[in-house]
Amino acid sequence: MADRQLMTGNEAMAEGAIRAGCRAYFGYPITPQNEILEYMAVHLPKVGGAFLQAESEVAAINMCYGAAAAGVRTMTSSSSPGVSLKMEGISYLAGADLPCVILNVARGGPGLGNIAPAQGDYFQATKGGGHGDYRLIVLAPSTAQEAAELAGLAFDLSDQYRVPALILADGMLGQMMEPVALPAQRDPASLPPKPWALTGAKGREPNYIASFALDPTVLRDLNLRRQARYREIEAREVRWEETATEDAEVLLVAYGTMGRIAKTVVRRGRDEGVKVGLLRPITLWPFPYAPLRALAERVRAVLTVELSAGQMWEDVRLAVEGRCPTPFYGEMGGVVPTPSEILREVKRHA
Amino acid sequence: MERAVVCAGFGGQGVLLAGKILARAGMEIGLEVTWLPSYGPEMRGGTANCTVVLSDEPIGSPIVESPDVVMAMNGPSLDRFGPRVVGGGAVIVNRSLIDRGVGRADVREISVPANELARELGEPRVANMIALGAVVGALGIVPLDAVKEAMVAEVGAKARPGLVAVNREALDRGYALAEPMGA
Numbered sequence: 001m002a003d004r005q006l007m008t009g010n011e012a013m014a015e016g017a018i019r020a021g022c023r024a025y026f027g028y029p030i031t032p033q034n035e036i037l038e039y040m041a042v043h044l045p046k047v048g049g050a051f052l053q054a055e056s057e058v059a060a061i062n063m064c065y066g067a068a069a070a071g072v073r074t075m076t077s078s079s080s081p082g083v084s085l086k087m088e089g090i091s092y093l094a095g096a097d098l099p100c101v102i103l104n105v106a107r108g109g110p111g112l113g114n115i116a117p118a119q120g121d122y123f124q125a126t127k128g129g130g131h132g133d134y135r136l137i138v139l140a141p142s143t144a145q146e147a148a149e150l151a152g153l154a155f156d157l158s159d160q161y162r163v164p165a166l167i168l169a170d171g172m173l174g175q176m177m178e179p180v181a182l183p184a185q186r187d188p189a190s191l192p193p194k195p196w197a198l199t200g201a202k203g204r205e206p207n208y209i210a211s212f213a214l215d216p217t218v219l220r221d222l223n224l225r226r227q228a229r230y231r232e233i234e235a236r237e238v239r240w241e242e243t244a245t246e247d248a249e250v251l252l253v254a255y256g257t258m259g260r261i262a263k264t265v266v267r268r269g270r271d272e273g274v275k276v277g278l279l280r281p282i283t284l285w286p287f288p289y290a291p292l293r294a295l296a297e298r299v300r301a302v303l304t305v306e307l308s309a310g311q312m313w314e315d316v317r318l319a320v321e322g323r324c325p326t327p328f329y330g331e332m333g334g335v336v337p338t339p340s341e342i343l344r345e346v347k348r349h350a
Numbered sequence: 351m352e353r354a355v356v357c358a359g360f361g362g363q364g365v366l367l368a369g370k371i372l373a374r375a376g377m378e379i380g381l382e383v384t385w386l387p388s389y390g391p392e393m394r395g396g397t398a399n400c401t402v403v404l405s406d407e408p409i410g411s412p413i414v415e416s417p418d419v420v421m422a423m424n425g426p427s428l429d430r431f432g433p434r435v436v437g438g439g440a441v442i443v444n445r446s447l448i449d450r451g452v453g454r455a456d457v458r459e460i461s462v463p464a465n466e467l468a469r470e471l472g473e474p475r476v477a478n479m480i481a482l483g484a485v486v487g488a489l490g491i492v493p494l495d496a497v498k499e500a501m502v503a504e505v506g507a508k509a510r511p512g513l514v515a516v517n518r519e520a521l522d523r524g525y526a527l528a529e530p531m532g533a
Contacts (some may be wrong), residue, residue: 004376006385032389115389176412177375177385178371264410340414 002229004179009169010142011102012180014023014039016151017075021169021188022101023049024058024067024074028082031115033105036077038216057082059087061102068098069350073155073188077103078119079171081112084129091130095211097226099158102136102166105174108334116334117172117257122311125168125247126285133223134228137165138284142259144178150282152183157237159192161229168284172257239282240291244270248277249287250334250349251295253316254305255281257336262305264339269346276346284312292319301325301349305342308332325349351406354414355485356431357478358399359423359444362451367504369400370419375492375500376404384412404491421485423464423478428452440488442528460484460528467523473513476520479519483522483524494525519525 007015014036017025025040037053044051050067054060060076067074080084083104084184093100107120123129125138137157141147147169154165198207206261213219241259244266245251256263259280269276279295281288296302304313310328317326329345332335355372357365365386373385387400401417403409416436422428423444432452435441440458443451446465462484464477479501486497501517509517 004377006370006377006383079420172386172412175384175387175389176408177373179383260409260412261413263408269409336413338413339411340415 004181006177006182008035008139008175008177009144009147009173010035010105010175012148013037013077013151013167013169015043015182016045016148017101018043018049018185019183019185020073020155021186021191022073022075022155023047023188024064024072026052026054026067026074026076027078028048028054028057028060030079030082032174033077033079033103035174036103036105043276057085058089061086061093065089065096066092068100068252069096069198070195071199073099073159073191075101075103077105078091079085079105080106080109083121083124087124087130088318090136091132091134092211093164094130094134094136095132097162098209099155099162100164101154101158101166104168106168106170108332114334115171117307117336118308118332119170119172119258120254120309120311120332120333121168122284122308125166125245126287126315127248133227135163135233136283137161137233137330139165139167140255140259140282140284141167141169142256142280143174144173144176144180147173148180150184157233158315159194159225161233163229163233168256170257171334181322182247188200197287226259234286237283238286238288238290240288242291243278243280243283243333245279245295247275248295249275249300250277250346251299252276252278252301252305252346253281253292253302253312254278255284255312258305258307261336261339264340265342265346268339268345270329274343274347274350276350281312287315287319289319292316293321293323296320296323299324301327302348303346304328305337305345306330307336351491352409353404353419353489353491354417355402355419355421355489356399356404356414356417357421357482357485358397358427358431361396361398363398363423364475365421365423366397366400368482368485371404371493371497371500372485373402373441373502374432374503375496376402377494378500379492381406382409384409386412397424398433399427407496419488421481423481424448425450440528442484442488444477444481446477450473458488460488462524462527464524468520471516471519471523473516476517479517479520480524483521483526484528486521487528494521496530497521
């Protein structure tokens, strides 16, 4: 067995980012993700990286803009209300085609809400919380192990497509500890070069990075090229996990913390002879429409379970397109349903 | 095999640390583990608890409705978690602070005067390790030695000389009160 460490989800994401070559982190404290700042403050300087506690969330995301433009792997993290504050900067990053990783360890909302786990930020993450026609690559880990791995993947995809990537976690994943076999340490110098970055124009043509183009046809063309990249991401980067779907009659769809709780529901349901399966989206954007649609052809119902009033549910219904009933079960405000409660709901549709 | 333990008490009684040591010990003997704390104002003096799940398979829900063992360090914790223990499970009742039992015939009650025993050892702060020793005995799937090693790993680096030894002794005292029932 690989060497495993007991880590919180927050620490796993922070260490995963460092090992992926993150060398500039900017953040501002907010529960339940403060351990990310603490971890970065201790460990990032040890590898020659820059940690800075900014004066605000807005400042932090704009510091990321600067570091990203300079070609450095950069990250910020926050929790729901703080991520809302970052939305303008995220839109600018998207408009400037800059790679950046944003962690949202989501909590109960709206507004100041509370510090308990919630999934009410799905719309904000996947449908454009800021202004303009843009997308974020959105990854949803369900274990500390996956959190460490997806932190690395977020940097890779963000660099490859020059699209900011957001990891949508929640307070439970952030605070809980699990064994993690950490990914290998990568040297930033070994990463693919970024010829577009602002590194000093001595001996070459200057690079230009902005999210600004006054001429409508120029801005349209920039948008068209960006949209083409989005289509490429949709075609190539959809990730999901299936559990016991082969003969499932009721299909659960759940992500993140709910995704792992749903696994317990599947196991208990199967023990009781209920044919229940699970599709767990790992990428929330691009969403696994096609695999979900294929499963919807042969199940009795697709039951979406979320810590929200039903946000991913809209994508589930877009995927299913009326092929079968699409009931919803959710909790809000930081209340997390138990496996028994969800199993009871599954049985209603079996 | 999957077992769940809830450690609960006042903030400051060391229940989160007790759970963390158990989780680390589980990991070190090759089990899958989750440690889920109550986080928030509990850290500032209210009630705190954590749930530890130990399994030989990947763990789905870290939230547990019916734990196998509850470590209740104070009255409110016994009231909250006592009724939830699975039938045939065990409750460690800190008799130093709780003057009642769990009141259930279907669970094993292990009475532990944790604070008194800690004072006898000359270190009032090891009451949590005494209770954890009893948890380990009642649970019966994690060897006490592994728990001791995990304790050293968790507190060793910052502990003053002698503290590790008294923590070991505390684990032994608690363990002796809860004869293992087997897995």
